[in-house]
Amino acid sequence: MKKNRLLFLxxxxxxxxxxxxxxxxxxxxxxxxxxxxxIWIFVFVLFAIITVRAIIHLVKxxxxxxxxxxxxxxxxxxxxxxxxxxxxxxxxxxxAEREEVVxxxxxxxxxxxxxxxxxFIRLPKENKHLSKGGEIxxxxxxxxxxxxxxxxxxxSDNFSGFVYSPNDQRPSKHDFSGDFKEIKRLDKNWFWxxxx
Numbered sequence: 001m002k003k004n005r006l007l008f009l010x011x012x013x014x015x016x017x018x019x020x021x022x023x024x025x026x027x028x029x030x031x032x033x034x035x036x037x038x039i040w041i042f043v044f045v046l047f048a049i050i051t052v053r054a055i056i057h058l059v060k061x062x063x064x065x066x067x068x069x070x071x072x073x074x075x076x077x078x079x080x081x082x083x084x085x086x087x088x089x090x091x092x093x094x095x096a097e098r099e100e101v102v103x104x105x106x107x108x109x110x111x112x113x114x115x116x117x118x119x120f121i122r123l124p125k126e127n128k129h130l131s132k133g134g135e136i137x138x139x140x141x142x143x144x145x146x147x148x149x150x151x152x153x154x155x156s157d158n159f160s161g162f163v164y165s166p167n168d169q170r171p172s173k174h175d176f177s178g179d180f181k182e183i184k185r186l187d188k189n190w191f192w193x194x195x196x
Contacts, residue, residue, distance in 0.1 A: 006050075006053060006054065006057055006066045007065055007066050007069070009050050009053075009066075010050055010054055010066040010067075010070055011069060013043075013046050013050040013051075013070070013073075014047070014069050014070060014073035016043050016046065016047070017043060017044070017073055017077055018073065018076065018077075020039075020043050021077065021080075021082035021083075022082055022085075022086060024036070024040075025083070025152055027039070028152070029132050029133075029153075033154065033155070047070070047073070050066070050070060051067075051070040051074075054066035054067040054069075055067055087151060087192065090151065091162060091186055091187075091190070091192070094129075095187070095190070097127065097130055098149055098162065098164065099164075100127075101123065101147070101149075102145075102147055102164050105136075105138060105145050105147060106166075110123075110124075112138070114135070119137055119138055119139065119176075120135050120136070120137055120138075121135060121136050121137075121138060122134060122135050123135065123136060130149055131148075131149040131150045131161070132150040132151060132152060132153045133150055133153050135150070136148060136149055136150070137150075137176050139175060139176060144166040144167060146163060146164065146165055146166065146171065146175065146176075147164040148161050148162075148163050148164075148175075148193075149161050149162045149163075149164075151192075154196070158195065158196045159178065159194075159195055160182075160192070160193060160194040160195065160196075161192070161193065162186070162190060162191070162192055163176075163190070163191045163192070163193055164189055164190060165191060166189065167189075168188055168189050170183060170185070170191065171183055171191055171193055175193075176195075178195035179195050179196075180193045180194065181195065182194040
C-alpha cells in the first residue's frame, strides 16, 4: 500500500509542477506576482519532498517507478519551453480577434478611455481576454497606430506582450515606455516584446 501511495504522490506532485508551468501566467494575472511566490514554494517543496522519498524508496526497494516519474518531470521542467508554447498557442488562437481590435482602433471605434492616461484603451468585455488586465496600449505615429496587447503586466517597466505594427516595422527598444530586452517577429505586422 505504501508503494502505491508514493507512486500516487509522485504523479500528483509532477502533475502540479507541469500544471503550474502551463498556467502560471494566468494565475499571476489573478493572484499577482507576490501571492504566486507561496504557491510556487508549496508546489516545489512538495515536489522536492516526494523526490527525496522516491530516491530513498529506489535505494531501499529497488522500485524505480516513483523516481522515474520525478526525474522525467524534472527533465521536462528544465528543458521544455512551457512559456514559449503557451505564448505561441495564445498568439495563434487569438490572432484574428486581436486583428479585429486593431481594426476597431484604426476606425476610431475604440479610443483611449482612461482619464489619467490617453495611451490606454480598456477593452470591451468580450475582448478583455486578449490583453492581461483587459487594456491595450497605443502609440500614434502620423495616421498609424502601433498597438500593444499585454501577455504579462509586472511591476513598473516589467511587462511583455504582442505588438501590432501597421507598417511591419520592428518596434524600437523604447516604444511604449519600455526597455525591451527581447523583440521577436511572430508574423507579418506582429512582434513579441519583453521589457524587464
